[in-house]
Every structure is written in C-alpha cells, then in structure tokens.
Amino acid sequence: MPELPEVEVVRAGLAPALVGARIEAVTVLDPRALTRHAGDAASFERALNGRTVSAAARRGKFLWLPLEPAAGAVGESSEAIVGHLGMSGQMLLRPSGAEPERHERIRLDIAHPAHGDLAVVFSDQRTFGSLAVDQLVLTADGAAGGWGTDAPQVPSQVAHIARDPLDPAFSDGRFAASVRAKRSAVKRILLDQTVVSGVGNIYADESLWAARIHPETPGSALSDRAVNRLLAEVRAVLERALAEGGTSFDSQYVNVNGQAGYFAHSLNAYGRDGESCPRCGTKLVRESFMNRGSHFCPKCQRRS
DNA sequence: GGAATAACCTGGATGC
DNA sequence: TGCATCCAGGTTATTC
Numbered sequence: 001m002p003e004l005p006e007v008e009v010v011r012a013g014l015a016p017a018l019v020g021a022r023i024e025a026v027t028v029l030d031p032r033a034l035t036r037h038a039g040d041a042a043s044f045e046r047a048l049n050g051r052t053v054s055a056a057a058r059r060g061k062f063l064w065l066p067l068e069p070a071a072g073a074v075g076e077s078s079e080a081i082v083g084h085l086g087m088s089g090q091m092l093l094r095p096s097g098a099e100p101e102r103h104e105r106i107r108l109d110i111a112h113p114a115h116g117d118l119a120v121v122f123s124d125q126r127t128f129g130s131l132a133v134d135q136l137v138l139t140a141d142g143a144a145g146g147w148g149t150d151a152p153q154v155p156s157q158v159a160h161i162a163r164d165p166l167d168p169a170f171s172d173g174r175f176a177a178s179v180r181a182k183r184s185a186v187k188r189i190l191l192d193q194t195v196v197s198g199v200g201n202i203y204a205d206e207s208l209w210a211a212r213i214h215p216e217t218p219g220s221a222l223s224d225r226a227v228n229r230l231l232a233e234v235r236a237v238l239e240r241a242l243a244e245g246g247t248s249f250d251s252q253y254v255n256v257n258g259q260a261g262y263f264a265h266s267l268n269a270y271g272r273d274g275e276s277c278p279r280c281g282t283k284l285v286r287e288s289f290m291n292r293g294s295h296f297c298p299k300c301q302r303r304s
Numbered sequence: 305g306g307a308a309t310a311a312c313c314t315g316g317a318t319g320c
Numbered sequence: 321t322g323c324a325t326c327c328a329g330g331t332t333a334t335t336c
Contacts, residue, residue, distance in 0.1 A: 001329060032313090061330075087329055088314080103314090126313050128330060184307065193331080201329060291309080292329050 002085040004164055004198030004238050006246035006261065007061050010091050011148055013256035015056035017093050017115055018065060022052045024117075025109040033105035033122060036082065036157060037132035047133040048081065048108070059146030059167070060197025061085065062158045066136065066149065082134045082155040083122070089129025092121040093256045106131055132157070143169035164198035165235045166242075176227045179219040186222060186230070187215035187294060199234060202247055202270045205295045207234040209269035214301045215287075215294045221304050240266065269295045 002010070026048045028034065028041035037044050052068040057080075065081040083091070092101065096109060096117035106122040122131055134155035139145055145154040146167060154161075163170040178195045179186065189195055190204040199207070208215050210233035213226060222230070241247060246261030254260055264271075268278050273286035277297040287294050 003330095035312095084330080086313090086331080125315070126329090128313065182306085188307085191330085290329090293327090 001087050001200055001202060001247075002061060002089065003200035003203050003241075003247075004060060004166070005203075005241035005263070007058055007063060007085060007198075008147065008242055009246050009255050009261065010085070011056050011058040011063055013093070014063075014065075014091060014120070015148060017112060017118055017256075018053045018056055018110065018120065020052065020054075020114075021110040021112040021118070023048045023050065023108055024111050025049065027107045027109075028105075029100075029107070030105040030127070032127045033124060033130050034132065036084065036130045036134075038134075044131075044133060047079070051079075053081075053110075055149045055151070057146050057149035059154060059158055060161050060164045060193055061200070062146075062155070062161060062197075063091075064134070064145075064155050064158065066151065066153070078136045078153075080134055080136050080155050081131060082157060083131045084129055086124060086126065086128025086130070088125040090121075090123045090254055090258075091256055092123060092254075092258060094119040094121050134158075141169060161193050162195055162197045164238075165196060165231060166198070166238060170196075172228070172231060175231060176224060179222060179227050179230075180224070182219040184219060185216040185289075186213060186219050188290060189219050190234070191290070196234070198238065201292050202267070203234070203237050203241065205270040206237045206267060208301065209296060210237060212300050214303045215289060215296055217304050269297065271295065 026045040031041050034044055053065045054068045055066045057064050063083045067079050096119055098119055101121050101123040103123045103125045104121055105124050108120040110118050134157055136153040137156045137159055139152045139154055142152050144150050175196055179189050182189055187204050190199045211230040241263040244263040247263040272284050273295055275284055277284055280299050282297055282299040284297055
C-alpha cells in the first residue's frame with residue numbers, strides 16, 4: 001500500500017517529466033477519482049488545460065504539483081494539483097497515445113520541453129485515491145511545505161496533515177509530547193496523520209517491532225526514551241524502504257514506470273504471522289486492530 | 305474536545 | 321465450475 005516511501009518514489013519519478021511540462025489535455029474517465037475536488041470533472045479539466053507544472057512536492061502520503069499562473073493571470077499562482085494514492089492508486093508515465101490502463105481514472109496529456117509528449121495516467125483499482133485542484137496556503141511554521149519544494153505553501157486540504165519524520169522541519173519534541181499526552185494505543189497514534197504523517201499499517205507494525213513496543217501500549221505509558229527509540233525506528237524503517245523502492249504486494253504499488261519495490265522481502269513483522277520472529281524465534285502473531293491487521297512478536301513486544 | 309467506529313471501494317483468495 | 325463471502329487498509333464523517 002502506498003505509504004511515505006512509495007509516495008516519495010512516485011514523486012521523485014514524476015518530477016523530471018512533469019516540472020516544466022505544459023498540460024495539453026485532461027481526460028476524466030471516472031469522476032470518483034475526483035472526490036477531493038470541489039467541482040465537477042469539467043471544472044477540473046478547465047482548471048488544468050494549458051497550465052504548466054512548476055514543482056513536484058510531497059508531505060506524508062499527499063502529493064501536489066504547484067502550477068504556474070494561468071495565461072493572462074496577474075501575480076503568483078496559488079493553485080496546485082493535489083493527489084492521494086489511497087490504497088491502490090498509481091501515477092504512471094506512459095508514451096503519448098498509450099493504450100488505457102485497466103483501472104485508469106484520469107489522464108493528463110503533457111508536453112515537456114526536453115522530454116516531448118507524454119501521458120500521466122492516474123490508475124486506481126479500489127478508488128480510494130483521488131486528484132483535485134486546490135488552493136495553496138501558507139504553512140503554519142513558515143518552513144517549506146514538504147519534500148520537493150522550497151515554497152512555504154501546502155494545498156489547503158493538506159494543511160492539517162503533520163509533517164513526516166523525514167521532513168527537516170519535523171519537530172521531535174512536539175511528536176513526543178503528542179504521543180505522551182494521549183491514552184490511545186501507540187499504533188493508533190502512529191496512524192494518526194495529524195500527529196505524524198506518512199506512516200501506514202505496514203510501517204507502523206515494522207517500526208513497533210523494531211522498537212520492541214506492543215502496538216496497544218497507551219502513548220501515555222511510554223517513557224521519553226521509548227518514544228525517542230520509536231521515532232528513530234520509524235525513520236530507519238522509512239529510509240530503508242525508500243532505498244529499496246518501497247513495498248509492493250500483488251502489484252498494488254508500482255513506481256511511475258510500473259515497476260514494483262523490493263522492501264516486502266525485508267519486512268520483519270508485517271504479514272509474517274505464524275513465522276518465527278527474526279530476533280527471538282517466537283512465533284509472530286496477527287491480531288485485529290482498528291479494522292485491520294496488527295502483526296507483532298508476543299515475546300519481544302510485551303503488553304504493558 | 306478527544307477517542308473510537310463505520311463507511312467507502314474492488315478484486316483476489318477461499319470455501320462450499 | 322460457479323457462486324458467495326471474506327479480506328486488505330487510508331481517510332473522513334459520525335457517534336460516543
């Protein structure tokens with residue numbers, strides 16, 4: 001599933017082809033892919049036709065593509081295409097005129113001064129992902145909005161999302177204070193994108209396993225040392241996954257060229273229930289938690 | 305206001 | 321073989 005490493009791989013893959021490209025045509029094949037867009041498909045198409053992409057940015061699992069001012073507009077543009085891949089969304093770069101993908105929802109035909117004509121295809125099996133045209137707003141802390149941009153701006157619908165742990169402006173102290181102020185299970189806190197962004201079910205399980213913390217430990221029961229250890233493991237897991245191109249299951253996640261990542265082979269806990277813990281040899285278990293699976297070692301990660 | 309839960313959605317896997 | 325059911329999980333609206 002697309003979490004921070006997967007979305008970052010997509011952002012980095014899109015940037016060279018999209019930054020500086022002009023949008024020549026927009027085709028919305030399924031309006032359900034516009035659930036985050038305030039208007040209809042026609043307004044989405046009108047807002048993008050003829051616009052030029054100025055950057056490819058990301059915060060947590062959200063991507064956005066700031067746009068240069070529309071022809072005839074006065075002053076700086078404050079609009080961007082904002083996207084979320086949901087559970088099965090893909091952003092694919094294809095040759096211009098390529099055959100439609102099986103779950104293609106939206107296609108942008110672009111012209112890049114160096115790379116020529118290309119198609120940007122938003123494909124999504126489960127339709128939890130979506131694109132939108134959104135207004136950019138100033139960041140609350142004045143720092144850059146996220147990876148891939150120096151501008152202190154984020155789309156309005158991303159403003160409530162916390163910075164991710166790989167963001168230079170992420171505050172370790174604020175994160176620790178938030179965790180320790182909550183009685184909720186620490187895994188629930190890790191999945192709360194207003195506390196820390198970019199972490200989903202896979203990397204939450206992996207980080208908690210690495211930090212030897214039971215997923216249902218209340219945040220308020222963790223010591224400062226434990227919270228710092230957990231944050232360090234979150235960062236380490238995300239960085240390793242990023243280096244390996246992300247985690248792919250059943251082709252649910254691929255990069256812009258349709259290639260899978262390799263981190264699934266490096267998982268220690270997620271999806272390995274019934275197998276031996278790589279650390280102590282105890283059989284890993286899976287429990288239902290928040291309508292999803294929670295994978296952990298009952299010996300290394302004792303319930304407190 | 306914080307915390308927990310339901311709903312959204314599709315296709316692969318599984319069971320009968 | 322074909323049909324029904326279960327399962328995966330990110331975000332948000334709703335409920336407690």
